Amino acid sequence: MVSEAQVWKILESVNDPEVPVLNILDLGIVREVSIENDHINISITPTYTGCPAMKVIEWDIISRLKQEGIDNFNIKTILSPAWTTDWMSEAGRKKLKDYGIAPPQYDKGDPTALFQAEKKIACPHCDSSNTKMVSEFGSTACKAFYKCLDCLEPFDYFKCH
């Protein structure tokens, strides 16, 4: 018989397949863990609707729990409330930056405003704010592509969402 805290601990060891420095708790993908009559219910939410990593994450959760000898669980995908980068943990932001991906910026204004000027994104390598967006769409749905005009390194920015 496991406790909710133990399940959370196990989930912490499941990493995002596309940004492997982050675990799924850093990203805020796991929304709920509850245990009823020895049955564990886990709710996860996708970052982006079409994120191909979601299925892999689900398989990884299943295989991790089974490794721990846990069989009596189900995983439910929920859409509302919609995932937001605000749910990313402080530790997650730090890990992203160390990995070379600029973390999402907190102060994002009205996300529905069109043509809203993006904040100057600090380069994760040299911290300069003298950067330029190359493309709104980067290597994965959750990232935009930037270039630092000081150290000249290209980098990914994890978009506010």
Added chain:
Amino acid sequence: MKENLLKYTLHLADNALILGHRLSEWCGHGPVLEQDIALTNIALDLVGQARNLYQYAAEISGDGKTEDDFPYLRKENEFRNVLLTEYPNEDFAYTIVRQFLYDSYNFYFYNELKNSSDKRLAAIAEKSLKEITYHLRFSSEWMIRLGDGTEVSHEKMQNALEDLYPFWGELVQAEDYETALLAFGVSVDLNKIKPGIEAKVKEIMEKATLKLPEISWFQSGGKKGHHTEQLGFILTDLQYLQRTYPGAEW
């Protein structure tokens, strides 16, 4: 009610799938790498939205169908996507104009669908809207950049607009299953969102120095299952594997 809800959900799913499929055809063929990636990113969002909707359709249908049955095993006349979404990519101008006309509609549509009395559709809308907002910003910027660009880019955009605009009317023309669901607060009232969409289109056209064609008649039929020949070619591609090897999995 159930039958109309199924039709409505499939209409929304088919819109997302067919446009997503069209955009995915750009993969590896984009004018520059960044735009190649941008178009396929949008395709991914749309196919993801389609999956959520097909999953819901499978539950409504409740006869053992799965999300895959709808895209892979239905015939052309069972698809309810608007004709605009099946229009061929042609070139980057056509692709951007098609995308902008669709995004500006989609943005107002999903903004309203998130208030639907159907909790599942509302949740899917809330999730999708964040992505659609981003799509609209992308396509609006390219409308302006190319419309108000060089003489050549302006001409290409204006030509694409002349060809695609006749398909715009269908977006805001309600089909019987949409009207039937209005009374239950499930579907979006197209008359209510039409002024917002028109204002957005007008605003971007002005900034892009493009002129909306003056036409008095719009193409329609897609929402009923009457399609252009293009959909057949799309489905030939999309359904090949399941038609040739029924039930194949990977």
